[in-house]
Amino acid sequence: MLSIKKYAAIDIGSNAVRLLIATITEPQEQAPIFKKTSLVRVPIRLGEDVFLKGKVSESNKKRMRDTMQAFALLMKSHKVLKYKACATSAMRDAENGQELAQNIKAETGIDIEIIDGEHEAAMIATTDLRNLIQNDKNYLYVDVGGGSTELSFFTEGEKLASKSFKIGTVRLLNDRVEESLWNEMKLWIQNVTKRYTKISLIGSGGNINNIFKSSGKKIGKPLSYFYLSSYYQMLTSLTYEERIVKLNQNADRADVIIPATKIYLSTMKWSRARKVYVPKIGLADGIIKYMYNEEQQQTIF
Known part of the structure; x- marks a missing residue:
């Protein structure tokens, strides 16, 4: 039945x-x-x-x-x-x-x-995230929220390490993130990933989903570091009002999308990842x- x-x-x-x-x-x-x-x-x-x-x-x-x-x-x-x-x-x-x-x-x-x-990272890991992870590749999972960024590193199909950092889009907009915290996240990523190659990012959160949708990419295809970097430059060249009108973004998305993109680009750079997969998953x-x-x-x- x-x-x-x-x-x-x-x-x-x-x-x-x-x-x-x-x-x-x-x-x-x-x-x-x-x-x-x-x-x-x-x-x-x-x-x-x-x-x-x-x-x-x-x-x-x-x-x-x-x-x-x-x-x-x-x-x-x-x-x-x-x-x-x-x-x-x-x-x-x-x-x-x-x-x-x-x-x-x-x-x-x-x-x-x-x-x-x-606990937040563990619950997100129960999603279809597992379907993306291949045993012969390494992945840094990055979930960017308003108050924090959750990171998990997967190798050989298993989670090796995870950590939460108080670096989020709303915190950044309100200048509530010290430079030392950026350095802490950078060192954590570099230490966890330094022995591995073929690292890809898996990104989740409303902002990366918004960027992926605007890219026109087919579901399952990754965004490149070059594309994300170019998109970030385009975002920062527009005013808040222009991002709402020209990019058809919601008022509460048009401001946080810039710090969110900065977080994704930073984590890609520090992990040496050249592409990011964007499954539609979240908490x-x-x-x-x-x-x-x-x-x-x-x-x-």
Whole structure:
């Protein structure tokens, strides 16, 4: 008998908050099929509050409560069986992060888990990322968010090392990243990758997805370092308003895309990677797979 159910993932990032609803179809004696049913993105930009003032502002606390209430209603309408809400860098750093999570739980019923960078990277690794990784090649996985960058290095099909750095697009926009942190990330990448050749980047995050879409490349084909560098030069030659009008970018994308591209270019340079693959994966996808895998293990035991 065919089993069909819906799971939902809420990703509370430093730049935006997302609700992903996925339909999971389980044919008999076949691998499950995951299909994105709905994706809602709200650019609350919690990081702008937290990285400048140390806490989420009253106005953004209200926006968060309203958004979580809306997400709860959407999940009810979609008849979602199971959900998980994860908050990352901004909520981790906010002095009122736990308090806000408790208030949202009381007012909306949404239970928010504030996760660390290592947990975030582990959940993303449960996605279709594995389908890209070949045993005879080496990969530096780079996920760029508003508050942090998660790095994982894969060799011979296995993860060798991973680390989270507080270098994110919203932090950079607000001048909240010390030069010493850039140097720390550079040394980590160089030390981890120095003994290896044939290194490619795997990039995730809304900004690299936006760049990939604008490139016109077919899914599965990589972007070159040269293309990314040229695109960065084009971005920096345009004003914020021109990036919105000429490149048809959202207002909350047109500013963060420059620091994001700088991060990807830097990690490519330090790892000696000449190309970057851009699968459409992220934390929300990872949360869905994480919940499904967790349920399967509970069924087995």
